[in-house]
């Protein structure tokens with residue numbers, strides 16, 4: 236089986252990449268399979284910068300083609316926050332529950348029509364021999380006033396997808412993986428690099 240390496244230590248992302256790549260005939264490896272590789276410091280100020288940093292660092296270490304994912308939630312009423320700081324919004328411990336509580340608290344009293352938001356995902360594919368390309372996908376939604384659903388990870392329980400009339404965390408994996416920011420970025424990557432995937 237062909238193998239693809241995803242430079243992530245996030246279990247929620249890793250699960251989605253397995254779900255999206257296995258039907259294409261790829262065995263997925265992530266940094267959870269390479270415990271000796273340390274977390275790449277995300278010093279960029281955009282999803283693209285951080286995605287490139289993560290993919291190139293790991294591609295160089297392994298001498299192989301590597302895909303990374305930098306993603307997050309942008310809330311209009313918060314001027315785009317938490318944005319690139321989504322993982323650590325409530326502190327260094329990267330706690331999904333604390334991060335959601337912080338967003339809900341900051342949006343207290345904000346009416347539904349002003350609670351618009353989007354998930355963003357930039358995938359970087361780094362080839363040690365030929366360079367790096369990036370692909371970005373988004374998914375539009377509205378921030379709920381309380382959590383709904385058990386699927387997914389991160390901010391999914393507070394992100395309402397209008398077209399589905401459900402919170403992202405109420406959508407089963409097959410559904411999320413056809414409409415998500417990550418799915419949309421991967422579609423672009425596949426369209427533009429059919430020879431790689």
Ligand SMILES: O=c1nc[nH]c2c1ncn2[C@H]1C[C@H](O)[C@@H](COP(=O)(O)OP(=O)(O)OP(=O)(O)O)O1
Pocket residue numbers: 242243244245248277304305306307308321322323334354387388389390391415417
């Ligand atoms: O589909 C998603 N559904 C809900 N929340 C999501 C999603 N996609 C990203 N997110 C949130 C989770 C985390 O708070 C941040 C990603 O931060 P980000 O730096 O890209 O990932 P990370 O540090 O968890 O793992 P890694 O850098 O090893 O890939 O955005």
Ligand SMILES: [Mg+2]
Pocket residue numbers: 277322
């Ligand atoms: Mg990260």
